[in-house]
Amino acid sequence: MYLFSSLVRMLRVWRKYNESLRELSRLGDRELADIGIMRADIQQIAWDAARAD
Incomplete structure (x- = not known):
């Protein structure tokens, strides 16, 4: 279960990173x-923004 939640968190961080990168x-x-x-x-x-959330 821990592995799955870590994977989901990393995907969310990656998505936020890409969104911020695109906007900037x-x-x-x-x-x-x-x-x-x-x-x-x-x-x-x-x-930094992606990891802060």
């Missing part, structure tokens, strides 16, 4: 700068 990647450089994000930081920020 759609923003232009100026929009990213306005919110204090560099394009090179998008992947890390997406992972």
Whole structure:
């Protein structure tokens, strides 16, 4: 049972990561700068957001 719940949690994290990555990647450089994000930081920020939930 633990393995199944771990798998479900990882899938949810992965889905949240992809959603955040997609949303941030759609923003232009100026929009990213306005919110204090560099394009090179998008992947890390997406992972952090996915794991925080």
